[in-house]
Amino acid sequence: MGLKIDSNIKVVMNQREINRILSAPQLALMKTAEAVRTDLLSTQTMPFASGTLQNEQTQLETTSVTNGVASVVSDTPYARRLYFHPEYNFQTGKNANAGGRWFDPYINGELVKWVQESFANFLRRGQ
Numbered sequence: 260m261g262l263k264i265d266s267n268i269k270v271v272m273n274q275r276e277i278n279r280i281l282s283a284p285q286l287a288l289m290k291t292a293e294a295v296r297t298d299l300l301s302t303q304t305m306p307f308a309s310g311t312l313q314n315e316q317t318q319l320e321t322t323s324v325t326n327g328v329a330s331v332v333s334d335t336p337y338a339r340r341l342y343f344h345p346e347y348n349f350q351t352g353k354n355a356n357a358g359g360r361w362f363d364p365y366i367n368g369e370l371v372k373w374v375q376e377s378f379a380n381f382l383r384r385g386q
Contacts, residue, residue: 279385285324287381292319292329294377295365299331303354304361306341310353331362 296319299305305313312335320330333342341347345359364370 283382283385284327287378288324288327288329289319289321290381291374291378292321292331294381295374296331298370298373299361299365302356304356304358305333305354306349306357306359306361307354308350311335312338312341313354 296317299317300313305317307313312333316335316338317331317333320332323329341349342359342361347359349357349359351357365374
């Protein structure tokens with residue numbers, strides 16, 4: 260009465276591809292942070308006297324990328340002072356748009372959507 264179906268199915272997992280898919284968000288996050296850093300430099304909004312702040316002391320911090328955190332960090336003793344005092348009279352000879360609070364457009368300003376779209380594009384491309 261009953262129909263007996265004999266099936267032998269073998270599933271082979273491509274662990275390399277699985278790992279690529281699982282690491283894609285972290286890679287996209289790192290690339291997004293680098294895109295923010297690159298854009299920040301190209302918009303010439305950071306204070307620039309000798310170039311130390313923007314060139315040597317503004318770097319990516321990706322040690323927590325597995326927890327979904329990547330940062331662009333300006334790490335000099337004077338970075339905080341300059342950042343939180345946009346009222347200073349910044350030199351604009353080398354960076355025409357130099358001023359304080361240079362990360363604000365990426366955090367809560369007009370570039371937030373650009374950051375989100377950049378992440379989505381990097382994730383979509385699997386880069």
